[in-house]
Amino acid sequence: MENNYGNGFNDDFIKSLLLTLEQTDFAEFMNLSYAVMMHNPSQILKRKDAMESKVKAIDGLIKYFEEVEEYEKCTNLQKLKQLLFLNTSDDKDNI
Numbered sequence: 001m002e003n004n005y006g007n008g009f010n011d012d013f014i015k016s017l018l019l020t021l022e023q024t025d026f027a028e029f030m031n032l033s034y035a036v037m038m039h040n041p042s043q044i045l046k047r048k049d050a051m052e053s054k055v056k057a058i059d060g061l062i063k064y065f066e067e068v069e070e071y072e073k074c075t076n077l078q079k080l081k082q083l084l085f086l087n088t089s090d091d092k093d094n095i
Contacts, residue, residue, distance in 0.1 A: 030064050034073055037061070041080050045087045054084055 022029040037044055037058075044054065058081045065073040 027068070030061065033057075034061055034065070034077070037080060038076060041083065044080065045083060051084065051088060055081060058084075 018029070018032075021032065047054070058077050062074050062077045062081075065071070065077070
């Protein structure tokens with residue numbers, strides 16, 4: 001799904017920027033990833049990605065923030081991870 005945001009940015013351009021940022025300033029990439037997840041956690045919960053992918057991404061962020069001793073972010077990510085599991089069990093209850 002290609003979006004044009006009216007300012008010349010599209011999905012491929014944004015993905016390219018993120019890949020560049022990951023390779024050039026990993027700390028900023030991780031902080032940005034955290035900010036995106038925490039800005040609207042319900043979007044993370046609603047995404048159709050496999051549970052394993054979501055958990056792996058969150059665990060990777062937790063590991064990084066543990067290493068840089070940003071424990072408040074780790075706590076917030078743990079809460080998001082718990083919500084993933086609660087959301088999954090709610091979905092199963094509705095079947």
